[in-house]
Amino acid sequence: MDNYLYLIINLSAFALPLALSFENKVNYFNRFLSLAPGFLLTFVLFIIWDVFFTKWGIWGFNKTYLIGKDLFGLPFEEWLFFICIPYSSLFIHFCKEALTPQLKLSTVVTKFAAYALIFFLLTTSFLNLDNYYTASALSLAAILIGISYLRLPELLGSFLVSYIFILIPFFIINGILTGSFILNEIVWYNDSHNLGLRIGTIPFEDIFYGFSLLFLPLYIDQEIRAKKT
Numbered sequence: 001m002d003n004y005l006y007l008i009i010n011l012s013a014f015a016l017p018l019a020l021s022f023e024n025k026v027n028y029f030n031r032f033l034s035l036a037p038g039f040l041l042t043f044v045l046f047i048i049w050d051v052f053f054t055k056w057g058i059w060g061f062n063k064t065y066l067i068g069k070d071l072f073g074l075p076f077e078e079w080l081f082f083i084c085i086p087y088s089s090l091f092i093h094f095c096k097e098a099l100t101p102q103l104k105l106s107t108v109v110t111k112f113a114a115y116a117l118i119f120f121l122l123t124t125s126f127l128n129l130d131n132y133y134t135a136s137a138l139s140l141a142a143i144l145i146g147i148s149y150l151r152l153p154e155l156l157g158s159f160l161v162s163y164i165f166i167l168i169p170f171f172i173i174n175g176i177l178t179g180s181f182i183l184n185e186i187v188w189y190n191d192s193h194n195l196g197l198r199i200g201t202i203p204f205e206d207i208f209y210g211f212s213l214l215f216l217p218l219y220i221d222q223e224i225r226a227k228k229t
Contacts (some may be wrong), residue, residue, distance in 0.1 A: 006064040006077035006177070006186050013173055014084035017091035026098045028091050035090075037224060038217030043082050046213060049136070050074055050082075058132055058193045065186045081094045081215075089170070089214050093162035103161055110157035114149040118142045121208065124195075131203050133194040141208035144215055152222050159215055168208055 002096040021029035032039075039059055051072050055060055061075050069076040105113060121142035128134040148156040179185035189203050197204040 002064055003067055006061075006075070007067060007080070009173060009176060009186075010077060010080045010084040013088045018090040021091070026095055028092075028094050031094055032087060032090070035217050035221045036204065038220030039086065041085070041220055042216045045216075047072075047074070047079070047083055050127070052076060053078065053133070056132070057190055058189060059189045062184055062186050062188065064184065085173070086214055086217065089166045089210075090218070092166050092169075093159060093214075093218070096162050097158065097166065103158075104154070105157035105160055107153065107157070108154070110149070110153050110160070113160060114145050114153075118146050121145070128195065131193050131195065133189070133203070133209075137205040137209040137212070140212045144212055144219065148215070148219050152219065155218065155222055159218060163211060163214070166210075166214065167207070171199070171202065174206055174210075175200055178202050 017057070018029070020026070021032070051074060054061075054073050061078065066075045071079060118208060121138040125135045125139040125142065145156065150198075176182060177186045178198075180201045185201065194205050196201050
């Protein structure tokens, strides 16, 4: 039964948002379909990133918790992760948008948050160029924040608030994946390529990796919509 654990985590995270996706006020399923180009591009980028980092031993997977089917060196469950987790996480964002659209950062606070995050992320990346996970995850998040602040600051201000709520299930799911609540980790990390800082069992970099995974499809979608108008 252990070899189904990663699969069960993916499907459990996916199940409730999928069941509620057709609720009229949120109408998340149709909204998700409109995000398809952004999700596809993000999926491809993160899969390529994952393939190389797995090959280089920057992270890897515990076969005890896998069904044993691989593609390009990645377990089937990891491919599924990049569908189930963005779908379920962005459900929280769109619920917030539908039910409390006013819940977002002000222009001034968005500017301060963007500048502070960019400074922190780029400085930390520059000081840790030999730590491939640190440098790549933090620099990508910094680039996304910078571009979105210049082009779509309202989207950034809204998503930063959403991400605070998303982090709650994020810490639960990533906690299990990295060894919290179970005997061994499902996903292991080579600490020579990260800061070695953990929130429980979760590498600090995962916060910004997750941010980019979720925010990039939203940003691409808004850019496409802007070009159509």
